[in-house]
Amino acid sequence: MLEPGATIGILGGGQLGRMLSVAASRLGYRCHIYEPASAPAGDVAYRVTTAPYEDEAALRAFAASVDVITYEFENVPTSALDLLESLRPIRPNRRALAISQDRITEKTFLNDLGLATAPWAAVESESALAAAVASLGLPAILKTTRLGYDGKGQAKLTSPDDIPTAWAAMNGAPCVLEGFIAFDREVSVIAARGLDGSVSAYDPGENVHEGGILRTTTIPARLSPSQRSDAVLLAARILNALDYVGVMGVELFVTAKGLLVNEIAPRVHNSGHWTQAGCAVDQFEQHIRAVAGLPLGDGGRYADVVMENLIGDDVLKVPDLLKARDTQVHLYGKGAPRPGRKMGHVNRVVSGQNR
Amino acid sequence: MLEPGATIGILGGGQLGRMLSVAASRLGYRCHIYEPASAPAGDVAYRVTTAPYEDEAALRAFAASVDVITYEFENVPTSALDLLESLRPIRPNRRALAISQDRITEKTFLNDLGLATAPWAAVESESALAAAVASLGLPAILKTTRLGYDGKGQAKLTSPDDIPTAWAAMNGAPCVLEGFIAFDREVSVIAARGLDGSVSAYDPGENVHEGGILRTTTIPARLSPSQRSDAVLLAARILNALDYVGVMGVELFVTAKGLLVNEIAPRVHNSGHWTQAGCAVDQFEQHIRAVAGLPLGDGGRYADVVMENLIGDDVLKVPDLLKARDTQVHLYGKGAPRPGRKMGHVNRVVSGQNR
Known part of the structure; x- marks a missing residue:
């Protein structure tokens, strides 16, 4: 400690x-x-x-x-x-980092753990891409295996004609083709594992992305009790398998066939920012507790929250947001807004005692 | 702004x-x-x-x-x-500071504003102290007019025999004698005034002091609706009279005859630390908003909270407190604990949604 x-x-x-x-x-x-x-x-x-x-x-x-x-x-x-x-x-350890740095390693790890992902195929050439398209069908999304975030290093394919352009856009980097999933919603679990092996998860949040960037997270997510418990158990399985210490974000697709893992992030996660409103211990403190070898917080919450990212010119809304009831405005102290740049976020408490 | x-x-x-x-x-x-x-x-x-x-x-x-x-x-x-x-x-302005730096100026200001305080008398000599004791009765408390906090620079008098010792303990500093008040409880209002003159107050908290140091603040305080509204209006009157900008702590005694002002602090206040749990905008952000010329937060809360100070060796309880449910531990990064030293505080959410 x-x-x-x-x-x-x-x-x-x-x-x-x-x-x-x-x-x-x-x-x-x-x-x-x-x-x-x-x-x-x-x-x-x-x-x-x-x-x-x-x-x-x-x-x-x-x-x-x-x-x-x-x-x-x-x-x-x-x-x-x-x-x-x-x-x-x-902390978290190197293995968690290595796995999350490479989409193929990550998907292999998840599948080996018995967890479902979207269908995928490794792609290292244009001909391999054509074969993968034939096997997974279209639409599909081509992603570089490394260094992708917020929708960068990605190309959507809707027709076989897109194959040459999509492959060329990746600049020869190793890629993975992911089959499109018909999902009802995207949720994420923010879970933590302590140095003593204990695991604590926050209530899953429901995410809306736009252009590959998280737009809002709503708590609670629309999940059945069994889906909620499946989501948390699945996150715990990942943390335990990695002997993980710290907070992890696990993004999931909710489909008719069950939960699919989209990706994992071995760190505090944008979809966990809502924990700053309505939890005694937020995801940032939870991560510090884990890394420092302190007991984890219980993850309980005492309010419903909607988190909204302030991206680019969204910050122009801040003067109005500062006047809104039960609204927490977080600004990141960055310079001028640029399109796609995360400038801050807002946590709105939509239900709690006295509300 | x-x-x-x-x-x-x-x-x-x-x-x-x-x-x-x-x-x-x-x-x-x-x-x-x-x-x-x-x-x-x-x-x-x-x-x-x-x-x-x-x-x-x-x-x-x-x-x-x-x-x-x-x-x-x-x-x-x-x-x-x-x-x-x-x-x-x-911000807050010099006048607020000048008033709070001197107990006599402060009490005069409050009384001139039509607000009740405990009976008091200025004391500049041992004979003046004897006269004040005769006038206010005993028990009473002698305080230096300046630089007193956390029970320092104070002496309680229970018998006329205490007069010489009490006076000597003040080292010749100008003093004020305060008559003892039979009060039901101590509460405080954490209120803010913006650069635009708007006022916002948090729900009053009920304070327990030990040895002149705040021990706990409990939200909500046991107040009737009219007492609660009186407390907030009284604080607003003080802020407006001072053309104040920022957060102020107003300590009140609840007595059978109404609310008496104990003292005011022209700054964020220990009894407002509970706002870190259960309010979208806590007292610290509220003060920054005011000072920066931003709109004030609404002061609403969505949970009941008990704040407890960690004084001196209380920090030894931290390992257990970190394990407690719905409990926020705040440590101040000070060195070794000393008796009476405020090392941190704990906010315990005792009621909210899901609780």
Whole structure:
């Protein structure tokens, strides 16, 4: 168990790191952010290192100044992780990171665990893509296996004519073709596993994406009691299989045939931001508790919440949102809004005591 | 209205400054802490200046780096405030600070406003103390007019024999003698006033003090509807009279004859920490909103909460508290516990949706 006053190192200095640092402060810890670019998290961190992930001296100094290392960003280069891991514990562990960094590894891991995913095929050439299209049918979506997030590195195929363009758009990177799923809704489970192996999950949220970017999360999700319990059990199975420590986001498709795993994120997750309103312990504190070896919070909630992302020019609505009842506005301290840039989010409490 | 990315200067770097800085980050602001001693707030601030309040160069550099100045500590020396006020706006204003810095000025202000206080008399000598005892009766409590907090600079008198000792304990400082009040309970109103003159108050909390230090605050307080509305109206009258901008804590005694004002604190207040659980906008964010010229939050709450301070060795209970259901643990990042030192607090949600 990390003593109060200890320092937690966080790889990545975006909004997730910012909210992790704030949560760590509530528990008496300090945070040291490592980020190559500008770091909104640095505004509320004890220390910031601005250096590339290739700077061995900076990585060593960072490790020497912290007691444990975590991350808010899963695409940290392997070489940096190799070095850091030799110096300080990294939580969640490297295996979780490796699995989530590669879609093929991830899907193989999930299927081996007995969990269903959308049908998929590895694709390393245009001819392999044509074969995969023949096998999975259309429409389908082609994704690079690595470094994809928020809809980037993806191409939708609706006709065999799309094959050359879609393949060319991937620049020769290894890809995976995913068959389209007829799903009723998308939900996600934000679950945590402690250093002692205990697991705690928040109530699943129902997500709406637009253009590959999360738009809203609504709590509670429209799920039957058995679907709700299946979702949580499935997340727990993933956490246990990975000997995971920290918070994970597990995105699921709800289909007529049951729950399919879309993807996992080995970190706090945008669809868990609602926990800042209506839970005594939010996902950020839950992650810090896990990483620090503290007992997990119970995950209980005492309100219904709708979370809405503020993307690009959505921030222009902030003056009105600040006046809205029972509404929590979170801004990330980023500069000018750009299309697709996550500038903040809003948690609206739609039902609770006195409501 | 302060633009996102602006910097708020905070005089004082204790736990209140720490939680203000965190709240400011939620709204996209940065904080610069000015604190002569060690500053727990510095762990989550954009910048920290460690310098005495007499360091004119440091004060000037601080003012130059911020857009507006607020404080978490009301005993900042007048000379520092004079200089800072010439350089940047200070919110809440100097008058609120001047009034709260001197018990006689404060009681006079309140009485002039038509608000009841405990009977009191100014005391500047042992013979004046004897006269005041004769007039107000015993028991009574002698307090220095300035710099008193958490029960320091106070002496209780139960017999005329206590007069010489009590007076001697004050070291010749100007004092006020307060008559004892038979009160049913102590409550406090955490109220805010915006730059536009709008006022918003949280539901009053019921406070239990031990040895002059706040022990617990329970929401809701046991008040009749008319008492509740009187308490809020009374607080609003104080804020308006001072053309106040920010959050204020107003401590009240509930007596058979009505509400008496005990004291006012021109800042976020320990008895408002419960707002971190069960309100969309807590007192810290409310203060930042006011100081930044943003609209105030509505002050609504969606849960019942009990706040308990962790004083001195109370922190030894933290491992158990972390395991408790619906319990938020806040630690201030201070060093070793000392008797009477506020190390953290706990917000326990005792009733809300699903509870």
